[in-house]
Amino acid sequence: MKLSRFLPVLTWLPCYNRAFLARDLLAAVIVTVMLIPQSLAYAMLAGLPPQMGLYASILPLVLYAVFGSSRTLSVGPVAITALMAAAALGQLFEPGSADMVGGAILLTAMTGLMLLVMGVCRLGFLANFLSHPVISGFITASGLVIVASQLGPVLGIQAGGQNLYEVAMALVRHRDELHGLTLAIGGGVLLALLAARRYLKPLLTGLGVGSRLADNLARIAPVLAVAVTTAVTWALGLDRAGVAVVGDVPSGLPELVMPAADLSLWRQLAISAVLISIVSFVESVSIAQTQAARRRERIDPDQELVGLGASNLVSGMSGGMPVAGSFSRSAVNVDAGAETPAAGALAALGVALATVFLTPAIALLPVATLAATIIVSVLSLIDLPALVRTWRYSRADFVAMLATISLTLGYSVEAGILAGVGLSIGLFLYRTSRPHSAVVGRVPGTEHFRNVRRHQVETRAHLAMLRVDESLYFANARFLEDRVLELVSSQPELTDIVLVCPAVNLIDASALESLEAINERLEAGGVRFHLSEVKGPVMDRLEGTRFLERLTGHIYLTSYQAWQALGAGSRMAAQEPLTGDVCKNA
Structure with missing residues (x-):
């Protein structure tokens, strides 16, 4: 480690001159x-x-x-x-x-x-x-x-x-x-x-x-x-x-x-x-x-x-x-x-x-x-x-x-x-305990997904894609549970929920327990739980946990991939979960 990191004077003193x-x-x-x-x-x-x-x-x-x-x-x-x-x-x-x-x-x-x-x-x-x-x-x-x-x-x-x-x-x-x-x-x-x-x-x-x-x-x-x-x-x-x-x-x-x-x-x-x-x-x-x-x-x-x-x-x-x-x-x-x-x-x-x-x-x-x-x-x-x-x-x-x-x-x-x-x-704490979240749908003819309340997008009755715009930690873990369960109760036809995670930079232990609880409750109700756009560092933390072992759905690289794989509404897995280097580099 360079000494100049602790003594910034060493970054300018050696090149000091008369003009300076x-x-x-x-x-x-x-x-x-x-x-x-x-x-x-x-x-x-x-x-x-x-x-x-x-x-x-x-x-x-x-x-x-x-x-x-x-x-x-x-x-x-x-x-x-x-x-x-x-x-x-x-x-x-x-x-x-x-x-x-x-x-x-x-x-x-x-x-x-x-x-x-x-x-x-x-x-x-x-x-x-x-x-x-x-x-x-x-x-x-x-x-x-x-x-x-x-x-x-x-x-x-x-x-x-x-x-x-x-x-x-x-x-x-x-x-x-x-x-x-x-x-x-x-x-x-x-x-x-x-x-x-x-x-x-x-x-x-x-x-x-x-x-x-x-x-x-x-x-x-x-x-x-x-x-x-x-x-x-x-x-x-x-x-x-x-x-x-x-x-x-x-x-x-x-x-x-x-x-x-x-x-x-x-x-x-x-x-x-x-x-x-x-x-x-x-x-x-x-x-x-x-x-x-x-x-x-x-x-x-x-x-x-x-x-x-x-x-x-x-x-x-x-x-x-x-x-x-x-x-x-x-x-x-x-x-x-x-x-x-x-x-x-x-x-x-x-x-x-x-x-x-x-x-x-x-x-x-x-x-x-x-x-x-x-x-x-x-x-x-x-x-x-x-x-x-x-x-x-x-x-x-x-x-x-x-x-x-x-x-x-x-x-x-x-x-x-x-x-x-x-x-x-x-x-x-207040703002992050109630993070912005939105049900998203596909912009017609594209691979982009936007808030259903703000844009004219395509949706499916059996599929809900929920985007969370905040890292998940102890202060908002319960909020996420309530949001997902509210979504399920409002759409009886649901068979699959995808948690879209482009803004999630952290999932702490409390949030992980909440994700496990969500997975179990959805499974009891006959709904599969999926994730998409999980960042590499977050995926590194999730690997080897009980959550991935017990996850009823899959982890998709992109939301569009999830949209395609779950399009038929079948209860059979549309594809194998994406793991390994693909998710690590997400």
Whole structure:
């Protein structure tokens, strides 16, 4: 087995050259300029000291460059995981306390360990059980909660809460605390960033700036807002006038720490760590797959678990917060021309230099500026029209999406994602427990068979051909029995039933017992039971079982073959069962 499967860095590092370095370095500079204010803002969103955001943007990026399978995913602090960390830690610790910092370090390390275990066990497929409407609903609701939670810092009001209702009530209760200077800064930055997002790129392109450069300049507008408001605060002494600022940020590189060994705290944080692991993985893989498709590359979900796990583990051990893939930074990384994950490692170097040399300048950065930056960055996460689209297409998915949004907004982010996970699995079990099935008939003059309710087809009174459009397993085994017996009771002339299996990729032990029971009951009623279009892997599992030995009918390679063989309605076998290589290769 190739070592590069476990160390993706070996797939690109041996062929690294100066051209790659030049493009990666340019992308790293642009991403670093974005990452520094975002890392500070998301640490604040999580209720943590700002340096924890910086620390989470150094070693985790290097580890992902070694173990991650995506060449362009930008890893670091993101809004959703910051909000989830705030919800988990806020229930246990006093915001900003040393205990909360220790809890954050442990939560981040636990998240990394869980992702690593999932990656080693190759559990990347579990992400498929979270439906897109549920994830979309959770992200939309989380975005709304984040926006509401940052209105307090923009207004100069101390207001917090675990959900939209609590935040809204806190804002109303403390409305008399509104601070005019803070609102001027926060509101001004907010309007400026919104205007830059909408108008700056067209303005720059109109002035002759290239489209890609104009797009990148528009994306790094928050850095200009940080620089300007920090300079104004320093020049006018606004911090002494009541404007909240970040305060002193320790300079220097992070020191390695060991997470707390308190077992009771591990138990208290376990569920939160699992949920953060799931959300960070699903969000990161979705971003990585989108970027890989643009570049005609592929990613390995299981290796992504390892890469994200290693990044979170080292983030915790270096005093950082949970990390995941960022859509905005990844898009900038691609647009800026990044060729390899070395761009992320170079961005980590840029953040490290900033942590060593630039932290004194951050002390007078207004908190309102960071809050406005967070609001603008998460607005793109909110997709309320998705509710309408989902309602029109699938009522069941709409209910799951609405429930996720409602619980996230009205109770907590943890309740919302737990509901989403449960509803996703529940919908899957419900749909597959009642699979679509259809009695099919022959399209005249062809070898094709279609649903008798949708097409003009030929049928025979003594023969029923039932197509099942789902794999057969414990959840739908009883449904199949009921469907076959219902068919027999509605057609007294039946002598033969063919189970058409083109969509059956699996028959588990419960379904096999159901097939045996169906065979016995049909035999008691004088009806033979046949199968057609059985796939090779399914046939391999059936061979040597009692079912094939006791089957009253035959297994046909195609439905047309069954139609021809059973055309006369005779109770004598029309041909020998198809076995051996013919069925194995079906």
